Amino acid sequence: MAASLRGTNALSARITSVLSASYADLDIRSALETLDDRDVRNTAETRRRLRLDVQKEVIQCNGEIVTDFGEVAEQLKRIGSAITSLNTFCDEMRSHIAAANRETEPALEEATSLINNRKQVETKQQILTAFNSHFSISEEESTILTSTAEPVDEDFFQALTRVKKIHHDCQVLLGTEDQRLGLEVLEQSSKQINAAYQKLYRWIQREFKTLDLENPQINASVRRSLRVLAERPTLFQSCLDFFAEARENILSDSFYAALSGSTSDHQNLNINPIEFQAHDPLRYVGDMLAWAHSTTVSEREALEVLFISEGDEIKRSIQAGLESEPWLRGEGDEEVFDGKKALNQLVSRDLTGVARLLRQRTEQVIQSHDDATLAYKIANLIGFYKSTFARLLGADSEVLELFNNLENSAMRQFRASMRDHIAAVQSDLAVAPADLSPPDFLEEALQMLKVLAKSYDTSAAAAESSGDGFQVVLAETLDPFLSGCENLGKGLQAPGCDIFAINCLLAVKDVLSSYTFSADRVREMVDTINEHTAKLVEYQHQYLTYTSGLSTLLEALSGISDSTDSLKTIPEQTAFKPDALVNVSQQLDEFLPSALIDAAENLKQLQNRKTVQEITEEAAGRFCEDFEFVESKMLAADDLLYKESEEDEEEQSPALRDLFPRTSGEIRVLLS
Incomplete structure (x- = not known):
């Protein structure tokens, strides 16, 4: 019972083991595949011999492996002997190499030192090449920059620009510990720059001698040269002085030629001279002033191309020059360069010779004529051109002093002539006309006053002032004659004295009423006429009351x-x-x-x-x-x-x- 129970338990355990086995396991699958390859049948005999066959095969395989390892051991012995031989040869080679190293070590060290020296030399060569290319110019460039035989062209300006850059970059060299090189380069570049500016200065002077201002296409290189030369304010101003002197001589000769028809060296020109075609003194002075004005306009337009078109560049150049030469800077906060002001001053200086000749000829005309009317017309003409030149050259132009002197001279001649005429008239004053009409000397004075008023009305003074300028004329040409009429009226009985005064004042009023600039004087005369009229009214009133x-x-x-x-x-x-x-x-x-x-x-x-x-x-x-x-x-x-x-x-x-x-x-x- 117990045995059957154990058999049952063993079978049950066996079944449980079989059922619990996983046929997905690789070992089981491999075993099954091996059994299948051998075509093994599931019999008792087969199951009995299977284990023995497997063990036999395992033993055979192990034997073969041992045999193979024996052969490997033999081979390893031969390899060991070969390695021993190689080690021996390697030791020998090491000894030979160590000996060779001991023998070649000085040479290698020397070669290494040479290679390092070569690299340093190459580096220094590159530095020297870069330094020379940046801080030095070639002999050809130096010749272009300083030789007067070479022209002032684009190559010159490029070379000058490069040298100025070298001069500026010397500040980097001066910032190093060793400043000797920087000082040498700075000194050399300064000499080259100064020589270049001197060359440019002389070249501009030569160009100024032959510069044709009548040609609107003025050489652009002259304008560029002036802009560059402005970086040296002293040389720039010297150039302007030279130019002004040259232009003064040229314009003086041109004015002399326009006057006489020949130049200063007695060369006759095929033109109509002003002195021959202007027989009237007023036209003669007017033609001279017109020529001076036309020349001034042309001169200013021509010089404007040189200075105003490059005004900002010249101003910046002068500013740079003053920064590099601060001792040239004036006191105060005055503007560095005013292009228009400089242009007006230069034109004024160019006209100095013309102004001198103009003054001589005009004063000669003024002093050689005793006609007060002519002197006043000349004064008005000069005043007109004075205002024109003031607008053209500015109120502070030196040329305006000429016009002031000429205008004053003409007015002095006018006053002198009028006083002589008044003195002559006063000697003839006797009594008032029988018909109490204005006397002849007043009629003559009024005729002259009409001419003077018309001349003043067409002048610039009438438009620019409220008539104050004409008060001087009235004081010289009218007031003395009115005083004479007043003296004549004092010898008359009433109402003749008032009638005579009103007749004279109405005659004057008729002349002055046509001009706005004499409105104040007309109002004064109206007040005086009203006073005399009131006296006549009183006289008539008394006549009516006494007669009636x-x-x-x-x-x-x-x-x-x-x-x-x-x-x-x-x-x-x-x-x-x-x-x-x-x-x-x-x-x-x-x-x-x-x-x-x-x-x-x-x-x-x-x-x-x-x-x-x-x-x-x-x-x-x-x-x-x-x-x-x-x-x-x-x-x-x-x-x-x-x-x-x-x-x-x-x-x-x-x-x-x-x-x-x-x-x-x-x-x-x-x-x-």
Whole structure:
């Protein structure tokens, strides 16, 4: 029972083991494949011999392996002997190599040292080559830069630019410990630069001698040379001085040729000289001034191409030159270079010779003529060109001093001639004309004044000022003659003195009223005329009152007030007695029909009929006012007398109105 139980358990364990085995295991699969290759059948005999066969095969395989290892051992022995031999040969080679090394070591060290030295030499050679290429120029470039035989062209400017760069880069060399090389290069480059600027300076001077300013296509190299030379302000200014002197001589010769038709070396030119074709002195001066103005415009346009077109470059160059030569800088914060100002100054200097000749010829014309009108016209012409040149060359141009002197000289001649003329006229002054018209000397003065006013009106002074400049002319050409007329008028009786004054002033006013620049003087004359007119009005008023008899009544009423007591005294006045008042009334009636005609006859010598009418009408109006005053007083007195007579019941005396019947309305109608 127990045995069966154990057999059952063993079988169960066997079955469990078989069932738990994984047929995916590689070993099991390999064993199964081996069994399948041998075609083993699952029999008892086969199962019994299988183990033996496997063990036999394993033993055979192990034997073969041992045999193979024996052969390997033999081979290893032979390899060991070969290695031993090789070691022996290697030891021998090492001994030979060590001996060779001991023998070749000095040579190798020397070769290494030579190679290192070679590398250092090559490095130094590269440094030297780079230094020479950057800090030195070739002999050819040095010749181009300093030799006067070589032209100033693009190669020159390129060489100069390179040398200036070398000079600038020397600062790097001066920053090293050993400054000797930097100082040597700096000294050499400075000499080369100075020589180059000297060459450029002389070349520009030669070009200036033959430079044709009339050609609009001025050589561009001259402009570039000036810009470069500006880096040396001293040389640049010296060049400008040389140029100004050369141009002064050229323009002086040209002006002399334009005047006389021949040059200073007596070479005749095929032109019409100004001295021969300008017979009138004013035209002669005008032609000279016109030539000077035309030449100035041409000169300025030509020089503008040289300076203004390169103005900024020249300014920067001069600034750079002043930074390198600070001792040339002036005091203050003045501008380094003003192209337009420099241009105006240069043109002014070019015209110095022309100005000298112009002054000589113009002063000769002024002093050789005693005509005051001509002198004043010349002064105005010079003033016109002075303003023109001021706009062209600036207000601080030296040329303007010439025009100031010439203008003053012409005005001095004008004043002298006028004073001589006034002195001659004053000796002939006697009495005013019988018809009280303006005297002949005033008419002559007014004719001259018309010419002078017209000349001033066309001048630049009339447009630039409010007429102050013409006051000088009036003081010289008009005031003395008006003073003479005033002296003549003092010898006349009224109203002749006022009539004569008004005639003279109206004649002057007619001449000056056409010009705006004499408006102030015209207003002064109008005020003076009004003063004389007021005197004539007063004269006419007195004439009307005395002729009509009204003056007697006015005198009697002068002390009468508006009070009742004062008004009552009017009939008691001598002038208001019946007989006297009737006589005045008759005189008034005789006066009224021809009153205005008789009054106008007093002013018949006054040449302005309108003024005569205005004066007479104003005097008549004042006469009417006086009559109204007298009438009002008489009516007031009549009213008082009428009231008293009614209260006293006395016989009433005749009324003043009855004795003096004219009314103010009738007077105004008759005198209108």
